Amino acid sequence: MSSGNSAPSRKNKLQFTAETKCxxxxxxxxxNYITQAIDTPRSIADFDQLLWQLAHENVQVYKDEDGWFLVALNRCRFxxxxxxxSIYESRPQLCRxxxxxxxxxxxxxxEGFDLYFQTYEELDAYCRKRYKKWDSRFS
Ligand code: SF4
Ligand code: SF4
Structure with missing residues (x-):
């Protein structure tokens, strides 16, 4: 997570160490993002709900060895x-x-994701392959 140190400059060259890496x-x-674990989607209705979430800007979904997660690509305001x-001394525990x-x-x-949907269209295409009835789910 972001450091309380300033970025390296020509005048003040930092050595690259674990402490200065950030x-x-x-x-x-x-x-620049948050993630939130979600229940594993199993049904057409579950995936349809995910599709609704991906219809919103800066929302993505991925699955890795720990399960399914929503991603909100939003920069921390601090x-x-x-x-x-700017709140380094009192930053949340997760950052620490x-x-x-x-x-x-x-x-x-x-690189560690099993599945990664960056757009509505990508998830829609996946669902169409996974469920023969996907396109007729509202009828
Ligand atoms: S509070 Fe925000 S800027 Fe500070 S370490 Fe956490 S995510 Fe980064
Ligand atoms: S923890 Fe990693 S990704 Fe986060 S600011 Fe430090 S170097 Fe960058």
Whole structure:
């Protein structure tokens, strides 16, 4: 999670270490979205509801080894220019617990996803393949 340190500059070159890593992270990647675990969708009705959620801007869905998750691609309002956290001393526990040991800086999260739907159209296409009755679900 975003650091309280300023970004490296030519005048003040930081060594890349575990402690300074977040200062090198463009845009503080992990401070630009939230995820929320959701029940595993099983029925046509479940997927239709997911489709409604993906009809909204900046909402995505993925499945990995831990289950299904909604993603809201929204920047934290406390993330300042140069990747600084403006509430660093009182930031939420989740931010404190987040490890930068192997994070978005090292690899895109989607590398670990089994399924990833970034748009309404992608999920709709998946549902059409999964359910023969998908297109006639309202009749
Ligand atoms: S993505 Fe990793 S390196 Fe970047 S701010 Fe978050 S924890 Fe730090
Ligand atoms: S509170 Fe600070 S560390 Fe947590 S997401 Fe927002 S900017 Fe990042």
């Amino acid at each position: 200062s090198f992270c463009p845009g503080s990647k992990c401070c 993330l300042q220019a140069h990747g600084r956290c 617990d987040y490890s930068n040991d192997y994070c978005e800086y090292d690899a895109p999260p989607e």
